[in-house]
Amino acid sequence: DNMGVKIDFLSISNINVNTKEDAILQLVNVLEKADYLADKSLFEQDILERERTLSTYIGHEIGLPHAQSSGVKEPCVVVGKLSKPVKWTEEEEFVQIVFLIAVPRDNQNNLHLKVLSNLARLLMHEDFRTKLSKLDDIATVALLNKSVKEDN
Numbered sequence: 001d002n003m004g005v006k007i008d009f010l011s012i013s014n015i016n017v018n019t020k021e022d023a024i025l026q027l028v029n030v031l032e033k034a035d036y037l038a039d040k041s042l043f044e045q046d047i048l049e050r051e052r053t054l055s056t057y058i059g060h061e062i063g064l065p066h067a068q069s070s071g072v073k074e075p076c077v078v079v080g081k082l083s084k085p086v087k088w089t090e091e092e093e094f095v096q097i098v099f100l101i102a103v104p105r106d107n108q109n110n111l112h113l114k115v116l117s118n119l120a121r122l123l124m125h126e127d128f129r130t131k132l133s134k135l136d137d138i139a140t141v142a143l144l145n146k147s148v149k150e151d152n
Contacts, residue, residue: 009076012026012137014081015027015082017082022086024065024100027080027098027100030078034076038072038073039070039071043102044071058120065100067103068104075112077101079132080097081133097133101116118149131143
């Protein structure tokens with residue numbers, strides 16, 4: 001369908017953490033508070049497992065952790081802007097902006113892959129990254145709602 005990506009965006013700034021795991025867990029908490037999760041511990045397990053299998057570092061101090069999980073009720077992307085970068089990979093690559101993508105297990109048409117490729121493509125543009133890092137949470141969500149569309 002050409003209705004665009006059916007996914008909600010949330011944004012949280014000034015997250016103060018020291019590790020990648022803590023950054024991810026903080027964002028999972030945000031999803032839980034906003035009522036996107038059916039089973040928080042299951043989703044935590046799925047997303048950390050996915051991250052251990054393959055790092056989601058995409059360059060430019062950006063990480064895109066993602067999982068399709070039965071722990072998720074509604075598809076959502078939560079953007080976390082960290083107050084200081086955390087080490088994301090064994091190769092000493094650091095991340096300051098995290099996009100955590102949560103999609104229900106039974107989601108049709110590979111929604112998370114569409115959102116991932118969409119975001120990854122946008123984030124290749126320096127002007128988009130610059131804008132993103134400067135905007136407050138409300139403006140960040142508005143920018144993502146406008147920019148992240150499904151390829152028709």
